[in-house]
Amino acid sequence: MTTAIRSEFDQGIALTPHPDEPGRYDGELGAGWQIGGGVNGGLLLAVAGHALSLAHTARPESAGHTDPVSISGYYLSAATPGPVTVRTDVVRTGRKLSTGTAALSQDGVERLRVLATHGDLAAHDGEVRTTAAPPQLPPPDQCVGVEHAPKELIAQAALLERFDMRLDPASIGWALGQPSGSGRIQGWFRLADGREPDPLLLLLVADALPPVTFDLGMPGWAPTVELTVHLRAKPAPGWLRVVHATRNLAGGYFEEDAEVWDETGRLVAQSRQLARVPR
Known part of the structure; x- marks a missing residue:
């Protein structure tokens, strides 16, 4: 009998319910998800989103609400590889949506506070009315892969080795010392181990590309x-297909808007984050 090998992403967000504290889940943040000195923010959001999915599953009235629909995270301190605890609280349960909070901490220090609404994305109305269009990209084999990234960049971002990411050649002038100044980076994304995308993975993808400030x-x-x-x-x-862009940098902060499109050309996720300008 063979044992199925779980994706590194599934291992990275794996959680175990605490036997004596309802709503608490324990896990381990791996060193393979580091960027700079901390664990990637998208991975942390996926861990918290997973904890809330488990919390809803444990309640009969919200058992079908396993998909994050809207999730917001405030980053309070840098997370590091090692044990992690997520404490959840379901604050509202409805017929189609349920809302909860999650606090992700390490050694008693809170790293991330989350407010999220979960539901069943498969049950959503199929109607689509949008003026948005997916980014026009060369085929993946004509884009620039992680293997071409500068060694010093890989050394600071272990998580890039988990990705099969192919950036649009038109948006990587910064890697050659020639940033375009437009504040836009786009490309193709999938996990290096072949795991197919799902809603929890989209939380990671929303924070997966290099910061748009590189292009500035x-x-x-x-x-x-x-x-x-x-x-x-x-x-x-x-x-x-993923595109990150910014339109405003001021006061030491910038916003980064992202859109994620799937293989069928459907817009499956949108995000906005506020981040500090690199020092």
Whole structure:
């Protein structure tokens, strides 16, 4: 008998219910999800979203509400590899949606506070009215993969080795010392181990590309203050198209808007985060 090998992402967000404290879930943050000195903010949001999915599943009245529909996280301190605890509280249960909070902490220090509404994305109305369009990208094999990233960048961002990310050649002038100044980075995304996308993975993808400040000629990692993700549909298997952009940098902070499109050309997630300008 063989044992199925779980994706590194599934291992990264794995949680165990605490036997003596309802609503508490314990896990382990892996070193493979670091960026700079801390664990990637999108991965942390996925851990908290997973905890709330488990909390809703444990309640008969919200058992079908396993998909995050809207989730906002405030980053209070940098998370590091090691044990992690998520305490959840379901504050409202409805017929289609349920809302809860989650506090992610390490050694008693809170790292992330989340407010999220969960539901069943498969049950959403299929009507689509939008003027949004997916980014026009060269095929993945004509884009620039992680294997071409500078060694010093990989050394600071272990999580890039978990990704099969192909950036649009038109948006990587910053890697050659020639940032465009437009504040836009886009490309193709999937996990390196082949795991197909689902709603929890979209929370990671919303924070997966390099900071758009790279394209403004401002290298260095940009700590996230707040990140909100809206999920519009369950993604189809295959590649995701991702675009990150900013329109305003002021007072030492900038916003970063993201759109995630699936293999069928459907917009499956949108996000906005507020981050600090790199030092």
